[in-house]
Structure formats: structure tokens, C-alpha cells
Amino acid sequence: MGYLEIAQKKLEEIRNKDDYYILAVETSCDETAVAITRGKDIISSVISSQIEIHKRFGGVVPEIASRNHILSIGNLVKEALEKADLEFKDISVIAVTYGAGLLGALLVGVAYAKALAYALKIPIVKINHIKGHVYANFISHKDLETPFICLLASGGHTEILEVYNYNEMNTLGKTLDDAAGEAFDKVARVLGLPYPGGPQIENCAKEGKNTVVLPRAFKGEKHFNFSYSGLKTAVINYVHNKEMKVEEINKADVACSFQTEAVGVLIDHTISAAKKYKHKTIAVAGGVAANTALREGIKNAGIKNKINVLLPPKNLCTDNAAMIGAAAYFAIKEGAPAENFSLDADANA
Numbered sequence: 001m002g003y004l005e006i007a008q009k010k011l012e013e014i015r016n017k018d019d020y021y022i023l024a025v026e027t028s029c030d031e032t033a034v035a036i037t038r039g040k041d042i043i044s045s046v047i048s049s050q051i052e053i054h055k056r057f058g059g060v061v062p063e064i065a066s067r068n069h070i071l072s073i074g075n076l077v078k079e080a081l082e083k084a085d086l087e088f089k090d091i092s093v094i095a096v097t098y099g100a101g102l103l104g105a106l107l108v109g110v111a112y113a114k115a116l117a118y119a120l121k122i123p124i125v126k127i128n129h130i131k132g133h134v135y136a137n138f139i140s141h142k143d144l145e146t147p148f149i150c151l152l153a154s155g156g157h158t159e160i161l162e163v164y165n166y167n168e169m170n171t172l173g174k175t176l177d178d179a180a181g182e183a184f185d186k187v188a189r190v191l192g193l194p195y196p197g198g199p200q201i202e203n204c205a206k207e208g209k210n211t212v213v214l215p216r217a218f219k220g221e222k223h224f225n226f227s228y229s230g231l232k233t234a235v236i237n238y239v240h241n242k243e244m245k246v247e248e249i250n251k252a253d254v255a256c257s258f259q260t261e262a263v264g265v266l267i268d269h270t271i272s273a274a275k276k277y278k279h280k281t282i283a284v285a286g287g288v289a290a291n292t293a294l295r296e297g298i299k300n301a302g303i304k305n306k307i308n309v310l311l312p313p314k315n316l317c318t319d320n321a322a323m324i325g326a327a328a329y330f331a332i333k334e335g336a337p338a339e340n341f342s343l344d345a346d347a348n349a
């Protein structure tokens with residue numbers, strides 16, 4: 001039997017089981033992450049962040065990210081196994097993020113997964129990074145049932161999804177330009193705050209007030225799409241105007257005003273979408289879901305509107321491999337095939 005036949009057979013043997021171990025690999029951006037999961041449980045999860053490396057460039061440099069994934073991945077897999085007190089022979093499946101993300105960075109994870117799968121003669125299941133973020137909610141809320149609404153806000157994506165299962169997610173609204181996290185990062189840069197901007201803006205905003213008037217895109221329109229480029233440009237213009245007049249900028253007030261608007265629109269659209277489509281549960285996902293103003297705001301809006309709002313812990317909102325393992329568990333149950341060695345990374349998946 002060739003590799004694919006063996007892999008497919010092994011996948012069929014576990015498809016309806018819950019007690020096997022998945023080794024999950026995530027290298028889509030600047031975090032090298034490996035986790036071992038079983039069903040919806042995390043057995044071990046390790047992350048090597050490259051933030052300190054990219055900070056000096058003010059953002060992620062793709063080539064540098066790829067090189068650092070190569071340096072870290074082997075040791076992280078060893079560490080994940082050690083922490084789980086398991087060996088390679090205990091692993092039944094490798095789950096790997098194949099997209100969306102930086103092509104070179106994704107390729108490191110995909111190539112590693114293929115090599116390991118060949119050596120161990122076990123199946124590879126490919127996982128979409130965005131769907132992975134959604135599945136972080138199944139780890140933190142074990143009784144979560146579909147369908148539900150998911151607000152996904154990360155550095156590359158901002159979407160409101162109606163989630164039926166891994167293969168069926170209906171997009172109710174999405175950004176037409178910048179992603180929410182991207183806007184946080186760009187506004188932080190204009191304010192002279194380091195990368196990544198989200199946590200920096202959040203911190204800076206604590207000392208500020210919502211005093212700078214900023215625009216809301218699509219005001220009064222009845223769809224759930226987002227646009228962050230107008231908001232971002234308004235902040236940039238405000239800062240440049242002040243600089244030209246040699247007036248002092250209250251960074252905390254700018255950060256607070258931007259954050260209030262940036263998360264306000266996420267909350268308003270998500271609650272409206274849940275009401276329109278009669279959903280009683282909203283799950284939140286992606287790096288921006290680590291933002292306290294968003295977490296508190298959407299939780300309170302949920303209480304007001306009698307909608308159950310689920311928030312994974314912050315370390316499951318930002319990039320991690322445990323969410324990829326959890327997504328794989330569900331994808332396998334739904335019939336995901338074993339991949340062969342032609343599996344490729346897809347930056348726009």
C-alpha cells in the first residue's frame with residue numbers, strides 16, 4: 001500500500017472516535033505554534049512568538065517570519081510532546097494550517113507536516129486558519145452547539161459568520177477594505193506605538209477619553225459589512241493636522257476614540273445580524289477578540305438583547321495551534337480526506 005492509502009485507512013479508523021491525539025501545526029503569520037489535542041481538549045499547546053523580532057521593523061516581515069518558523073518548529077514539536085508526556089507513536093493525525101496567511105510562512109508548516117506524516121505513516125488533515133479561529137470557541141465552551149453567529153476579527157480578516165459546521169459557514173458581512181486588527185496596527189504606528197498595535201492601543205486608551213469625533217462607515221445602511229479604511233484615514237488626518245499646527249496630541253484620547261469606534265461597529269453589526277437571523281448565541285474569535293473593550297461591550301450588549309455571548313480566553317483568541325487541532329477533530333468527523341504530498345499552502349484560502 002502507498003502512503004495515501006495507508007493514511008486514508010488510518011483516518012477512517014478514527015473518524016468517529018474521540019480519544020485519539022492530533023498534532024496541530026500553525027505557522028500562518030508570526031507565531032510558530034504546535035499543540036496536541038484530543039477531541040475538544042488541549043493536551044499541550046506551545047507558541048514561539050516572533051513579536052520581538054518584527055517589532056524593530058514596525059510589522060511582520062514575511063521572509064524573516066518564514067526563516068524563524070524553520071528555526072523553531074522542530075523544537076516546538078518536541079516541547080509539545082514532552083509537555084503532553086507523549087511520543088510520536090501516540091499521534092494519530094497531523095493537522096496543519098494551509099491558508100490563509102503569508103505564503104512562505106504557511107509553507108514551513110505544510111512542508112514540516114508532510115515530512116512528519118511520511119516518517120510516521122499517518123494522515124495529514126488541512127485546516128483553514130480562519131475556521132480554526134472559530135473553533136477556539138469549542139475548546140472554551142464544550143457545550144457550544146451549532147448554528148451560531150461568529151464575529152471573527154483578526155489582523156487579516158473581519159467577518160460575521162453564520163456557523164453550521166466546519167464545511168458550512170455563511171458570511172453575513174465582512175470588511176470591504178482593511179481588517180479590524182490591521183486598522184489597530186496602522187493607527188498604533190501613526191501614534192508612534194510599537195507593533196503589534198492592538199494591545200498597545202488598548203493600553204494607551206485606558207488613560208484616555210472618547211473626545212475625538214471619528215466617522216462611522218455605512219451609517220444607516222442595512223447590511224453587516226465593515227470598512228476600516230475611512231476610520232483609519234480620519235485618525236491619520238487628525239494626527240497630521242495637529243502636527244502641522246504644532247499642537248499637542250493627546251495620544252490616549254485618540255487611542256480611546258479610535259478603539260471606541262473600531263469595536264463599536266463590530267458590536268453593533270454582530271448584535272444586529274444575530275437579531276435579524278434569529279440566533280441566540282454569538283461566539284467571538286480572532287486576535288481582536290482579546291480586546292477588553294470589545295469583550296465587555298459585546299458581553300453587555302448580549303445581556304441587553306438576551307443573546308448568549310461566548311468569549312474564548314485571550315490566549316485562544318490570538319494565533320495558536322490548539323484551535324487548529326479542535327477544528328481538525330470536527331473536520332474529520334465531517335469526512336475530511338487525508339491529504340497527499342501535493343498539498344500546498346494557499347495564502348488566500
Ligand code: KG4
Pocket residue numbers: 029153154155156157180181182184185196197198199202286287288289290291292317318319
Ligand atoms: O488572530 P491574530 O492573532 O492573527 C491573525 O490571524 O491575523 O490577530 C492579530 C491581530 C493584530 O492585528 C493585533 O493587533 C490584533 O489582532 N490584536 C488586538 C489585541 N490583541 C491582538 N487588537 C485589539 N486589542 C487587542 N488587545
Ligand code: ZN
Pocket residue numbers: 129133154155286287318319
Ligand atoms: Zn489568526
